[in-house]
Amino acid sequence: MKSIEKDIKEVEKQLQELIDSAEKVKQQYSIATSVKGIGPVTACQLILCRGEFTKMPTGKQFACYAGVVPFDYSSGTSVRGRAKVSPWAPKKLTKYLPMAALSALQIEGELKAYYESQLAQGKHKLWVINAVRNKLVQRVCACIRANQLYDPQYIYQAA
Secondary structure, three states: OOOHEEEHHHHHHHHHHHHHOOHHHHHHHHHHHHOOOHHHHHHHHHHOOOOOOOOOOOHHHHHHHHHOEEOOEOOOOOOOOOOOOOOOOOOOHHHHHHHHHHHHHHHOOOOHHHHHHHOOOOHHHHHHHHHEEEEEEHHHHHHHOOOOOOOOOOOOOOO
Protein backbone atom coordinates (compact mmCIF):
# COMPACT_ATOMS: atom_id res chain seq x y z
CA MET A 1 0.00 0.00 0.00
CA LYS A 2 2.82 2.39 0.85
CA SER A 3 4.42 1.66 -2.53
CA ILE A 4 1.19 2.57 -4.33
CA GLU A 5 0.86 5.79 -2.34
CA LYS A 6 4.47 6.64 -3.18
CA ASP A 7 3.79 6.03 -6.90
CA ILE A 8 0.66 8.20 -6.76
CA LYS A 9 2.62 11.06 -5.18
CA GLU A 10 5.31 10.71 -7.85
CA VAL A 11 2.74 10.84 -10.67
CA GLU A 12 1.04 13.86 -9.07
CA LYS A 13 4.45 15.57 -8.81
CA GLN A 14 5.17 14.88 -12.50
CA LEU A 15 1.71 16.14 -13.48
CA GLN A 16 2.27 19.36 -11.55
CA GLU A 17 5.66 19.81 -13.23
CA LEU A 18 4.02 19.44 -16.65
CA ILE A 19 1.35 21.96 -15.74
CA ASP A 20 3.93 24.43 -14.43
CA SER A 21 6.06 24.11 -17.59
CA ALA A 22 3.44 25.83 -19.80
CA GLU A 23 2.28 29.23 -18.59
CA LYS A 24 -1.06 29.16 -20.45
CA VAL A 25 -1.93 25.70 -19.12
CA LYS A 26 -0.87 26.71 -15.62
CA GLN A 27 -3.16 29.74 -15.71
CA GLN A 28 -6.12 27.75 -17.09
CA TYR A 29 -5.52 25.02 -14.52
CA SER A 30 -5.62 27.49 -11.64
CA ILE A 31 -8.80 29.08 -13.01
CA ALA A 32 -10.51 25.70 -13.54
CA THR A 33 -9.64 24.45 -10.05
CA SER A 34 -11.03 27.66 -8.53
CA VAL A 35 -14.54 26.40 -9.39
CA LYS A 36 -15.82 24.44 -6.40
CA GLY A 37 -16.02 20.73 -7.24
CA ILE A 38 -13.43 20.77 -10.03
CA GLY A 39 -10.34 18.94 -8.86
CA PRO A 40 -6.90 18.53 -10.43
CA VAL A 41 -7.76 15.50 -12.57
CA THR A 42 -11.03 16.95 -13.87
CA ALA A 43 -9.34 20.28 -14.61
CA CYS A 44 -6.63 18.50 -16.63
CA GLN A 45 -9.26 16.53 -18.57
CA LEU A 46 -11.22 19.71 -19.35
CA ILE A 47 -8.08 21.46 -20.60
CA LEU A 48 -7.03 18.44 -22.69
CA CYS A 49 -10.47 17.86 -24.22
CA ARG A 50 -10.93 21.52 -24.99
CA GLY A 51 -7.50 21.83 -26.61
CA GLU A 52 -6.28 24.38 -24.04
CA PHE A 53 -9.59 26.17 -24.59
CA THR A 54 -8.73 27.20 -28.13
CA LYS A 55 -11.32 24.90 -29.75
CA MET A 56 -15.11 25.41 -29.57
CA PRO A 57 -15.78 29.07 -28.88
CA THR A 58 -18.70 28.85 -26.43
CA GLY A 59 -19.42 27.06 -23.19
CA LYS A 60 -22.69 25.70 -24.59
CA GLN A 61 -20.89 24.04 -27.47
CA PHE A 62 -18.36 22.50 -25.11
CA ALA A 63 -21.15 21.31 -22.80
CA CYS A 64 -22.74 19.52 -25.79
CA TYR A 65 -19.36 18.01 -26.67
CA ALA A 66 -18.79 16.94 -23.05
CA GLY A 67 -22.08 15.04 -23.05
CA VAL A 68 -23.92 17.00 -20.36
CA VAL A 69 -26.70 18.46 -22.51
CA PRO A 70 -29.68 16.14 -23.08
CA PHE A 71 -31.29 16.03 -26.51
CA ASP A 72 -34.81 14.90 -27.42
CA TYR A 73 -35.29 12.03 -29.83
CA SER A 74 -38.22 13.22 -31.89
CA SER A 75 -39.48 13.44 -35.41
CA GLY A 76 -42.13 16.04 -36.04
CA THR A 77 -44.74 15.67 -33.34
CA SER A 78 -43.75 12.17 -32.21
CA VAL A 79 -41.35 11.88 -29.30
CA ARG A 80 -39.36 8.67 -29.11
CA GLY A 81 -38.36 8.19 -25.48
CA ARG A 82 -36.90 10.59 -23.01
CA ALA A 83 -34.09 13.06 -23.62
CA LYS A 84 -30.59 11.56 -23.53
CA VAL A 85 -27.05 12.86 -23.54
CA SER A 86 -24.71 12.19 -26.44
CA PRO A 87 -22.99 8.81 -26.45
CA TRP A 88 -20.11 10.34 -28.46
CA ALA A 89 -18.71 12.40 -25.59
CA PRO A 90 -15.11 11.72 -24.52
CA LYS A 91 -15.30 8.79 -22.11
CA LYS A 92 -12.62 10.08 -19.75
CA LEU A 93 -14.41 13.38 -19.38
CA THR A 94 -17.79 11.74 -18.80
CA LYS A 95 -16.14 9.59 -16.15
CA TYR A 96 -14.80 12.54 -14.13
CA LEU A 97 -17.62 15.08 -14.45
CA PRO A 98 -20.15 13.13 -12.33
CA MET A 99 -17.55 12.88 -9.55
CA ALA A 100 -16.96 16.63 -9.82
CA ALA A 101 -20.70 17.24 -9.55
CA LEU A 102 -20.97 15.02 -6.49
CA SER A 103 -18.01 16.85 -4.94
CA ALA A 104 -19.67 20.20 -5.62
CA LEU A 105 -22.84 18.98 -3.94
CA GLN A 106 -20.91 18.30 -0.74
CA ILE A 107 -20.06 22.01 -0.41
CA GLU A 108 -22.66 24.38 0.99
CA GLY A 109 -23.64 26.85 -1.71
CA GLU A 110 -25.92 27.55 -4.63
CA LEU A 111 -25.32 24.18 -6.35
CA LYS A 112 -26.36 22.23 -3.27
CA ALA A 113 -29.41 24.49 -2.82
CA TYR A 114 -30.29 24.01 -6.51
CA TYR A 115 -29.93 20.23 -6.16
CA GLU A 116 -32.17 20.08 -3.11
CA SER A 117 -34.82 22.35 -4.64
CA GLN A 118 -34.96 20.25 -7.81
CA LEU A 119 -35.32 17.05 -5.80
CA ALA A 120 -38.10 18.69 -3.78
CA GLN A 121 -39.91 19.43 -7.06
CA GLY A 122 -39.81 15.71 -7.88
CA LYS A 123 -36.99 15.67 -10.45
CA HIS A 124 -35.00 12.48 -10.86
CA LYS A 125 -31.69 12.46 -8.96
CA LEU A 126 -29.54 11.62 -12.00
CA TRP A 127 -31.24 14.34 -14.07
CA VAL A 128 -30.32 16.92 -11.44
CA ILE A 129 -26.73 15.65 -11.20
CA ASN A 130 -26.46 16.04 -14.97
CA ALA A 131 -27.72 19.63 -14.65
CA VAL A 132 -25.05 20.28 -12.01
CA ARG A 133 -22.40 18.83 -14.37
CA ASN A 134 -23.63 21.24 -17.04
CA LYS A 135 -23.40 24.16 -14.62
CA LEU A 136 -19.84 23.22 -13.68
CA VAL A 137 -18.73 23.04 -17.32
CA GLN A 138 -20.41 26.38 -18.06
CA ARG A 139 -18.68 28.01 -15.06
CA VAL A 140 -15.24 26.75 -16.02
CA CYS A 141 -15.68 27.94 -19.61
CA ALA A 142 -16.97 31.35 -18.48
CA CYS A 143 -14.10 31.86 -16.05
CA ILE A 144 -11.47 30.90 -18.60
CA ARG A 145 -13.10 33.12 -21.24
CA ALA A 146 -13.05 36.04 -18.77
CA ASN A 147 -9.55 35.02 -17.60
CA GLN A 148 -10.43 35.30 -13.92
CA LEU A 149 -10.84 33.00 -10.93
CA TYR A 150 -14.32 31.83 -10.00
CA ASP A 151 -16.11 34.22 -7.65
CA PRO A 152 -19.34 32.86 -6.11
CA GLN A 153 -20.43 36.42 -5.25
CA TYR A 154 -20.00 37.69 -8.86
CA ILE A 155 -23.00 39.51 -10.32
CA TYR A 156 -23.21 39.76 -14.10
CA GLN A 157 -23.68 43.27 -15.42
CA ALA A 158 -24.58 43.75 -19.08
CA ALA A 159 -22.57 46.36 -20.97
